[in-house]
Amino acid sequence: MDDATDRTLRALGLHEAPREHPLLYPGAWPSDSGLLDGDRFLPLERLVYEDRTPVVAIGSNGCPGQLRHKMTECGIGSPLPMAKARVTGVDAGVSAHVSRMGYVSASPVGAPDTVRELFVLWLDAEQLAVIDASEGVPLPGGNFDRAWLPSPDVRIDLADGTRLPGAYAYVNRHGVLHDGTGTPRTHPGERELLAELLVGLPRLRELFGVVPEEFCARARGDRRLCERGTRLFIEEKLVTASGLERYVAASARAQQSGSPGTGASLSPPLT
Template sequence: MPPEEDRTLRALGLEKAPREHPLLYPGAWPRDSGLLNGDRLLPLDRLVYEDRVPVLAVGSNACPGQLRHKMAESGIITPVPMVRTRVTGVDIGVSAHVSRMGYVSNSPVRAPETVRELFVLWLDARQLAVIDASEGVPRPDGNFHRAWLPAPDVRVELADGSTLPGAYAYVNRHGVLHDGTGVPRGHPGQRALLADLLVNVPGLRELFGVSPEEFCARARADLRLCARGTRLFAEEKLVTVCGLERYVGSERYGRPGTGASSAPLPRQGRG
């Protein structure tokens, strides 16, 4: 971790939010765990926060600049612990919807043999409500459900070798894009993804233009156009399930800090 005066997001290269720079989606992720406190990423004093709930970040929620943007928009200034973990059972796919922010986002997919370095956010009640709202969880027409992914189906290992009993993740209500064989495709980065989609998805250029830049500009300006693009993915039979739908509706914890749930104590060891 850099010295105190260098812990600003700008100094760390983490300040840009994909909401404002959609072609940078999912944004820059930290190299290590840290405490997002305003415009700084500070060292953590622990890996587990018993009064908060763990939320797995597979997209821009792991970008401090994006997190800061979401929280500031709702007037939330409390720090957010971001813990780097080793996750087995989840990979990063492509959401089968066009975001009103101007990009096509990451989405978790079931991948039993895959191991990924991903961040777990430990959120309090207000922070969780902000992230839920940003993912459309409370809305019947929202893009994501929040689902509890339990161990051992999904293994979330901390730096000390202990594991969590699970974590929440945002599962896309529209499904994910597949690779042509029915298998969820990986997300190659926003610019490469949009360039590929514009070439290979019939009708997409008529809606969003011929370049990734034009795609982003048009999507950000028109909610109805985003909805049309989302329908086009389904109409062209490009959509498959993510494999995590079975967990939608599951609840491991109540609202953090209400006493409605037991603390998410980690499991020790690697067995």
Template sequence: MDDRSLETLGLADAPRDHPLLYPGAWPADSGLLDGDSLLPLDRLVHDDRAPVLAVGSNACPGQLRRKMDAFGIVSPLPMVKARVTGIEVGVSAHVSRLGYVSASPFHAPGHLRELFVIWLDDEQLAVIDASEGVPRPDGNYGRAWLPASDVRIELADGTTLPGAFSYVNRHGVLHDGTEAPRTHPGQRPLITELLLGSARLRQLFGVTPEEFCARARADAGLCERGTLLFAAEKLVTTSGLEAYLPAGPA
């Protein structure tokens, strides 16, 4: 029998432990995350679970495993590759306490890319909510329902979902210099470019991606100052998805 362990598949490392790897390795295809293995999936739609569109490390099996392990959750978790139209992966306008600048979706009409839908039972959804700061009033993300009228999610068997949840950053996203949202290029190139572009950011976080990650992980207050600096230096724009954010707890 083929070895389907996360280690063998190159999917075991979690950005929580290795922030410069963010968003982490994604699977080549759909699968069932079961313990430390990614097994073949027998069906794509799981009507008894909540569909969540993953745009960052929630599509990394190693990261998902770490999140579930922290709460003793061992139930299998379906991960389904999908063709998604209307969404692109942007850069969250906050510095994470885990040492990286994470991803957040932004509205991109007509844009097509492959993302993962993770199907979560109630316990799993509560864990992912907590990891994204939902429903804390000071949380960085809100869980928003993105309807099919704006975001088309098509599975490999031709099924089109009526919509899915996704985590939208309440601070907005970083722009590309033209007020349009910038795409997330991966952690090392992103932090390198951000540090080169801001002397004040270098004063806070150092001059290399390694320094940035180490300082952010060591000081939650510094992360808050970095988040405020993004706004102060006018690096932030809207994602176009704010209307879908719940006013209160998701």
């Protein structure tokens, strides 16, 4: 098997997209940094790209198969660097909405003492527009806002010793689900999450069925049903704040004021 074949997403087990297979959410993540180049995941020559916008991937945006699906759908084929990072201050919570993709997605939550290995996506302007659109950022009724998470509130350390001054993340406009005590719950993977929610919420079973497979099949593409599921989370008093809302407001103020480095496709300079 030649090197080009070795580096295909399929050969690396990174090819499947949760958009096509909801129960696989958040999808397979790479073991290390790399360059998503079409159907291949290549070694990354450097970890910092000052001419691109850094976005921390919390859920399926860390899955090359999902990223390829989003980019291909919009006709974007440019290479996309993914840098593995040690991130302190955020965790993967559970979005308080049902996605029309057929799953309940992950959402960042503030977690000052939590350290996670996540990926920083270095996006050019076209790639950023695609990811923004996929998260509903430009739409008044969209599910996410893109917010700048600054250091030292959130520490992002790359393998080469670089500490980023911050990065963007997609913060859920609906809030996140809590664990019963008011603390945001963490996303355990789609099958386990849906099984727990369906067991604990009879009204959710009435809408989406009794097993995760039924949930995904019924939710997929059914806007009204997904909206009903999202309202049910509120009615069952399962929703809390992510703890990151202040960064959404700060990012909006910065963009309105035209502050350098805080525009829609710009980021503060590295220091």
